[in-house]
Amino acid sequence: MSSVFQTYFQLGFFHIFNLQAYDHLVFLLALCAPYVLSDWRRVVALVTSFTVGHSITLALATLNVVQYSPALIEKLIPVTILITCIVNIVQAGRANTRPISAPTRREPLVLTLPNLLAASFGLIHGLGFSSYLRELLGKQSKPVLELLSFNLGVEVGQLLIVGLILLLGFLVLRGFDAVRRDWVLITSGAALGIALVLLIG
Template structure:
């Protein structure tokens, strides 16, 4: 049980690490266009992200597929930028008239990319142990817990800004998405694989 808790903590640290803020940026961009009353949709997206993130880890740990780390490191900020841009151009999500399925598919694909980004480090963590599924489940639990915390914080912030300060949701989404884009652009430059 101690080892399982270790991997839960590893998952928590992986997402909540301020120095590796790509997860926080991605989840913030993902949650921005949703109102607090849509928390179930955001929780669904967070769970899809966790599942595909861990699926990428399984594929990597069991050496089913190997992807060049330099490309993955570049694609991670691309996923953040794409999510922020999508927030700016898709007003239907903000009005609640669009289904969640496109978001879920894109989030799942992006979860695979983020999972491959962490796979080499995770493989080093479980090196020398025969047990791989226990650590993966613990890690997945830590990721999910931390992601729920982040999206809830974004939803609470959205509620405070929109209700208490009377800021329109569309303005909140636009400003938040632009800020995320401005933070992400240097990451693209730093990780460019050529």
């Protein structure tokens, strides 16, 4: 059993933590773009919302409870990136423009629009994850352990990616004494361009 868990955990981890999963990586970049290390509580809430969404559809699709069109999901994933980037860019003009070294006010964690969007988009990304997992499982009917370990592997990989994005933002903003708005516009603009290529490709 431990061998099965380890195998599918690693499969889940490297399914998200590699350059071939660039669509999911770009989404995570867009999702985290407005935040810095000092916002880690808000980022945890945001990523948890995304996790809840994609865990639901990953389980339902893998267990054949829901059916879907893989081609449609491939188009919807870049749409989630586009929407996330547009929200970031629109809100950038109202964002805090102080240098990253300036203290920020700690806000309570509440059910916000970004969290709701993250959960909704997680439903779509979960279907994308399930396509790969279903290919691995073949005709296996009750892959409970495999599903759990794969999902945990995806989450660990995802959290590592988010941490690296926040660290990169911290280093760039500190090093260039820039403002958060510039980081949001640059990263969201780059993610938006990639999403457009994915969408029309």
